[in-house]
Amino acid sequence: MAKFIFAIGPLNIAVLINNLYINISIFFIMAFLTTFVANIPFSKYFRILIIPFGFLAISIITILIGISDVDIFIWSIKIWSKYIGITYQSLEDVLHIIMRVLAAISSTFFLGLTTPLNNIIKVLKKIKIPNLLIELLVLIYRFIFIFLEEANEIYTIQEMKFGYIGFKNSYRSVSLLIKHLFVRVLVKYESMVIALDSKLYDGEFKIGD
Structure with a gap:
């Protein structure tokens, strides 16, 4: 139960508070606890961590790339009369999203990779x-x-x-x-x-x- 609360706390913070520095801190703390303290091999942890990025990539692309009638981008290409490119704001938004997702995933992985399923089930039953x-x-x-x-x-x-x-x-x-x-x-x-x-x-x- 203590480990469950410890993992759910940072997860809720990552979801509810959109602060880049807090999310970076959560990610590194939870990743450190999972790999170094719980002795989960870093190579395996990294491979598992990559999997959600396949789903995240679609969201990132749609946020990162914008279309405009004028060239307001830091990098762009012109197709007919439209400009397609990337702005500073879109880069900032994507960075916030990536770190928010990493913080949430690392908290979830800490619980899932260090706690047997039967213990998680017992906790879920206790909280009804x-x-x-x-x-x-x-x-x-x-x-x-x-x-x-x-x-x-x-x-x-x-x-x-x-x-x-x-x-x-x-x-x-x-x-x-x-x-x-x-x-x-x-x-x-x-x-x-x-x-x-x-x-x-x-x-x-x-x-x-």
């Missing part, structure tokens, strides 16, 4: 989170690992067959990976349903305190 949300958390957590395991297995098989040599082969291998990954995850889901039915599942997971 509905069982439906807790069950969704358990299922999402489980299927993330199923997804990663299946993807890694398919990718390893393709690598052994030289499936990623050249652009054409890589493009074909990625499309096959996505196709087979979808099918195999569905098969795993069906197996889980059968296992739950055999245990007389009545629509509610019995999560202990």
